[in-house]
Amino acid sequence: MSYIEEVRASVNARDAGQPEFLQAVDEVLSTIRPVVESDDAYRRNAVLERITEPDRQIIFRVPWMDDKGVMRVNRGFRVQFNNAIGPYKGGLRLHPSVNLSIIKFLGFEQIFKNSLTGLPIGGGKGGSDFDPKGKSDNEIRSFCQSFMTELARHIGADTDVPAGDIGVGAREIGFMYGQYKRLKNVYEGVLTGKGLTYGGSLARTEATGYGLVYIVENMLEAAGDSVNGKTIAISGSGNVAIYAAQKATSLGAKVVTMSDSSGWIYDPKGIDLDVVRDIKEVKRGRIKEYADRVKSAEYHVTDPDKNTPKVWSVKCDIALPCATQNELDENDAKLLIKNKVTAVGEGANMPSTTAAIEAFQKAGVLFMPAKAANAGGVAVSALEMSQNSQRLAWTFNEVDERLKGIMKGIFDKTAEAAAKYAKPGDYVSGANIAGFLKVAAAMIAQGV
Ligand code: NDP
Numbered sequence: 001m002s003y004i005e006e007v008r009a010s011v012n013a014r015d016a017g018q019p020e021f022l023q024a025v026d027e028v029l030s031t032i033r034p035v036v037e038s039d040d041a042y043r044r045n046a047v048l049e050r051i052t053e054p055d056r057q058i059i060f061r062v063p064w065m066d067d068k069g070v071m072r073v074n075r076g077f078r079v080q081f082n083n084a085i086g087p088y089k090g091g092l093r094l095h096p097s098v099n100l101s102i103i104k105f106l107g108f109e110q111i112f113k114n115s116l117t118g119l120p121i122g123g124g125k126g127g128s129d130f131d132p133k134g135k136s137d138n139e140i141r142s143f144c145q146s147f148m149t150e151l152a153r154h155i156g157a158d159t160d161v162p163a164g165d166i167g168v169g170a171r172e173i174g175f176m177y178g179q180y181k182r183l184k185n186v187y188e189g190v191l192t193g194k195g196l197t198y199g200g201s202l203a204r205t206e207a208t209g210y211g212l213v214y215i216v217e218n219m220l221e222a223a224g225d226s227v228n229g230k231t232i233a234i235s236g237s238g239n240v241a242i243y244a245a246q247k248a249t250s251l252g253a254k255v256v257t258m259s260d261s262s263g264w265i266y267d268p269k270g271i272d273l274d275v276v277r278d279i280k281e282v283k284r285g286r287i288k289e290y291a292d293r294v295k296s297a298e299y300h301v302t303d304p305d306k307n308t309p310k311v312w313s314v315k316c317d318i319a320l321p322c323a324t325q326n327e328l329d330e331n332d333a334k335l336l337i338k339n340k341v342t343a344v345g346e347g348a349n350m351p352s353t354t355a356a357i358e359a360f361q362k363a364g365v366l367f368m369p370a371k372a373a374n375a376g377g378v379a380v381s382a383l384e385m386s387q388n389s390q391r392l393a394w395t396f397n398e399v400d401e402r403l404k405g406i407m408k409g410i411f412d413k414t415a416e417a418a419a420k421y422a423k424p425g426d427y428v429s430g431a432n433i434a435g436f437l438k439v440a441a442a443m444i445a446q447g448v
Helices: 003-014 019-031 047-051 100-116 137-154 170-184 204-222 239-250 273-282 288-293 330-338 354-362 376-390 396-421 427-446
Strands: 056-065 071-082 088-094 122-128 160-163 231-235 254-259 263-266 298-301 318-321 343-345 366-368
Touching (some): 003 047, 019 100, 019 354, 019 427, 047 427, 056 100, 056 137, 071 088, 071 100, 088 376, 100 122, 100 427, 122 137, 137 170, 160 376, 204 239, 204 318, 204 366, 204 376, 204 396, 239 254, 239 273, 263 288, 354 366, 376 396, 396 427
Parallel strands (some): 088 122, 231 254, 231 318, 318 343, 343 366
Antiparallel strands (some): 056 071, 071 122, 263 298
16 A cells, blocks of 8 residues: 555544545645655655644633523634644634534645745644624623633744634634733734734735635636636635625626625626625625615525525636635536636635536636635735734735735745646645645654
């Protein structure tokens, strides 16, 4: 059995029952073969065994009190996966679906993504099965303070620096940061995505969505095309989706769909982002309200049990899945291909199933995987850490220009690794290989 097969079998046996984690490991292992098999040093140094096993996994109880005075208990997680190239870095997700498998898949992906940015950050991820939907500010604060009371002992500006993810935006980061400071009595950049009045970076809010569009533009340019004039289907209506839509629109594209977990909107005239931002960022409402307010829009309910159509049923040139994992399956891919989609960029983490990716690649659709495509968020988080350490604040344009440069660097590294080790344009292999090479070299240099 080859080294890769041995490790794959061992991870499958040890982590059976963690489907999302196994899916992420499988995708990486199946693409890094040309590199791993070219040098026995990887096996001698147990690089694959070590890179698939987190440094540590912390699971803890999070008790908090709701507005009726009832005590509630959730489960908190922080997986510190790999710090070969820098302090652990990765977001915190608050969603009822959160479990160890999901946090481990996200932490594993983060190792390679962070490496691709070229910045000194390791991989980690955390969160809780707490559902922020429908909770008052008071309940959110109570949860966040309790969550940080335990998390604080495991993190630090040079150890592990969490950020936001699904369900964690500026409000939640603010409550967690306040609690960390109270407990530790230090003012340090222990979280990123902070508010601008207390150490946050300009352009961090926009970074993931903008970065996604920058790298899709790089990918299209390499194929002699551009975002300008294209019709785009986006899923999600959260942080990544909103700023991807904003940047794509400013580059001359027309975004015609957005969604949340209840349903999706189709606006053939192009989505009015002021309305979406008012619904989502100000009123914390549902995307359905868009169709109540904008005459040209249709609303479609999503019923996961009835296999109702998704945003991917709409005709578009570019698809940007920006909601959650496995939201775009093989049937969706086939529908998009039938409707002549030319490019896909993953804003969310692992939004396309393995079969969907294969379908896109087989049909010659340009495909930029999440590790490269959504790395802009963590890259600007790393820039926030630099600003905090320097006790300086850079301008929006300065950060945005650096983000553009970082995304171009990621595209170039990904394209070069694809051409060298797999085949030109295979950005899935390229991103995995380019991310792996740096981390593996650092792991070997530092000894087992
Ligand atoms: P938000 O919480 O801001 O938005 C998430 C959006 O996706 C919401 O519209 C939400 O709808 C929808 N969604 C979430 N879960 C589901 C589900 N199970 N089914 C259908 N829709 C769902 O999160 P972000 O925009 O920050 O994150 C979106 C994705 O991007 C995630 O995969 C995240 O890991 C990834 N990402 C985020 C980064 C960031 O900087 N924020 C960085 C890199 C990756 P609803 O409100 O109904 O739940």
